[in-house]
Amino acid sequence: MHMPIAHGPIEDSDIGCVTKVKDFTGICKLCKDSVDKESGVYCVKNHCVFHTICLASEWCGKDEIVPVSGQCPKCGTDQLWGEMIKLKAKSTSKKGTQSRESDHWTKELAMSQ
16 A cells, blocks of 8 residues: 555644645636635645646546646646645644535545546
């Protein structure tokens, strides 16, 4: 197995280049539609913005449920999916709150396959 399975909340840790993005809004570089705070994910290196589901669909292989890594379609830098999701979670969460499970991007990805 390439990574251990873990359960529970995402722990706060330094992920390298960026520790927090102030604004998860913009235009998705893949579908060219607007991205809001809840549906966006950023390239960790250069802040290229995408819908989480657009980038996950782009990076998922035939046998993958969740992507592991890929190249940013905009700037071409290598990215780790886990780092991007940690950044998203860190930037969009408020202490004491969690996103609604029905809106989770993994359900949307599973339905699109």
